[in-house]
Amino acid sequence: MLGLGMGELVLLALIGFFVIGPERLPGAIRSLARAATQVKGYAASVREQVDTAADLAEVRRQLDELREPLAEIRSADPRRAVREAFRDVPAPAVRSRR
Secondary structure, three states, X not given: OOOOOHHHHHHHHHHHHHHHOOOOXXXXXXXXXXXXXXXXXXXXXXXXXXXXXXXXXXXXXXXXXXXXXXXXXXXXXXXXXXXXXXXXXXXXXXXXOO
């Protein structure tokens, strides 16, 4: 709890008792606890948003890696690929039957 030991907490309680007064001390402690809870909630929310942003950045990076291969696939012409594959194949030898 904020790195405070028991001795520090007792000292803070005594200072609060004399500065705030015994009547208002319980309300001040409740307000402080409520504020600490809100700060924890805000911190958790920020942590979640940062994690979400990091996940989105990773997804965007992966999509960028896939764009070039996808563009190659989209621009592929199967007829041209077949023509190029058979371009270097020699014509069959024709034997005459006599």
